[in-house]
Amino acid sequence: MTAATIESDRGSGHHPWEYLLQTWQELDVPEGWRAEIDEGQIVLVPPPHAHHSGIAGTVQRRLYTNLSEELGIYQKLSVHVAPLDKLYVPDLVVMPTEVIAAADPETSEPMDASEALLIVEITSKGNAREDRTKKYRAYARAGVPMYLLIDRFDTRGATATLFTEPNEDGTYKRSDAVPFGKPLPLPEPFGVTLLTGDFPG
Structure with missing residues (x-):
């Protein structure tokens, strides 16, 4: 991962977040x-490995099994974590289709992370720590009900963890973790079991 630090132009009268967003x-x-905003700087995230993309595709297909037409699954959708002025581009975001339809077609404004039902992050070697810590805390602060972390580089072995019941302090009350190869049940409105043994690599 490489980071490009953008200093706020204090003479412009813009709030630092507005300047960074522009x-x-x-x-x-x-x-x-992908370009993200974190810790007051713009971070460029390189393209993922093929196995990373394969996992995203496998998860997306499974999520669609029982999913209502009122919800959609989106790749590379930018989300704004308003309480922290961060902008991330998760691997997958489940969000109401009406929220997506209402987005202004003339701008590239990020979606509000608080509108997401589920956010999925799949770690790469260069960003695993951010997914486990910064993004975990950010999504909890935003009130995202479910955060699915698929960590191929966990020191204990590849693991999939579903975090639920977010707190305003930036933590989740509940976590359900399984090693790759074991099933991970996902609650309603998904009502499916993620078969981690199907993940490539």
Whole structure:
């Protein structure tokens, strides 16, 4: 992961977040890369490994099994964590289709993370720590009901963890973790079991 630090132009009268967001919107990001805003800087995230994309595809197919038409699953959807002025681009986001339909087609404003029902992050070697700590805390602060962390680089072995019941202090009250190869039940409105043994790699 590489980071490009953008200093706020204090003479412009803009709030630092507004300046960073405007800069983010104007970036010409290389194909396959993602630009996020974290800790007052813009971070460029390189394209993922093929296995990473394979896991995302497997999870997405499973989530759609019983999913209502009122919910959609979106890849590379930017979300704003308003309490912390952060902007992330998760691997998968489950959000009401009406929220997506109501987005302004003339702007590239990120969606409010608090509107998400589930956010999925799949770790890469370069970002595993951020997914386990910063993003965990951010999604909890935003009130995202479910955070699914698929950690291929956990020191205890590859693990999938579903965090639920977010607290305003940036933690989740409950976590259900399984090693790759074991099933992980996902509650309603999904009502499916994630078969981690189907993950590539």
